[in-house]
Amino acid sequence: MAQIVSVMALAHAPGVTGWLAEAPEQEQKDIVAGYRAMGRMLRDTRPDVIVGVANDHMLNLPLKNPPDFCVGTAGTWQGPAEFFRDWLNQDAYEIDGRPDVAECLAKAGVAAGLKLTSRDDLLFDDNWSVPLYYLDPDYSIPLVPIHMNCINPPVPTPEESVHAGRVIAETLRRDLPDDLRVAFIGTGGLSHEPGGPRYFTLDEDFDRWFMALLEEGDLDKVCREATVERMNAAGGGGTTELLAWMVAMAVAGGTPARSVFYVGSAEMRCGIGGSVWDAIH
Secondary structure (H helix, E strand, C coil), X not given: CCEEEEXXXXXXXXXXXXXXXXXXXXXXXXXXXXXXXXXXHHHHCCCCEEEEEEECCCCCCCCCCCCCEEEECCCEEEECCHHHXXXXXXXXXXXXXXXXXXXXXXXXXXXXXXXXXXXCCCCCCXXXXXXXXXXXXXXXXXXXXXXXXXXXXXXXXXXXXHHXXXXXXXXXXXXXXXXXXXXXXXXCCCXXXXXXXXXXXXXXXXXXXXXXXXXXXXXXXXXXXXXXXXXXXXXCCCHHHHHHHHHHHHHCCCCCCEEEEEEEECCCCEEEEEEECCCCC
């Protein structure tokens, strides 16, 4: 069976590459240091492939009756999509995919009853472009992107997100080669309300509460307390990206997370932070 060598979750706010210089100097330093620390942690585990779940931002998935998940099956990915390059202040990049891993995950997900499709033509915005910029700056680790419907109702419930994480972990261990080293990333959040009446606000108390909740390592409690309604109260249309963090927690087996960094940044219009799971069961 394949080995899951790293599980982490982190924010992917576009300002982290697009307009970071507008943030106070100490915030800039803390944000960059946090992302770079998580990048070192990831690369130190020497993964052969990254499997990750990120909000699709309604860029690829249909607006009417979208799937909960869409597995990217291409052999090569390009990003950011041209429309987003100036916004993200990033040059074009290319990263390999792993169609064999992707197709295995897609097949198993459908068999497990997930509302899931697959595509080989996904466009990337900040969902992958921001994390990869820091975690894998030379784009050398193949990526299997799983786009998740986090914001277009009805979104998956926390319980459905946890179920998906368990299916992913089981599939990786059961169906992939024994010598394959897999890193898993959940990316999105923290509190923000893109385009809404609270666009320039965030809820630092909620963010710290949520990250502390993950530190308890109790999946049932996370599902019970970190409801979609509570996430929307902290920022509609964006904070529910934290469903991807719940997928990551389930991939790690419901073990306690460790908070690596957190910065509540008004200039980034988002809480910025990341967690890792040191024990993976």
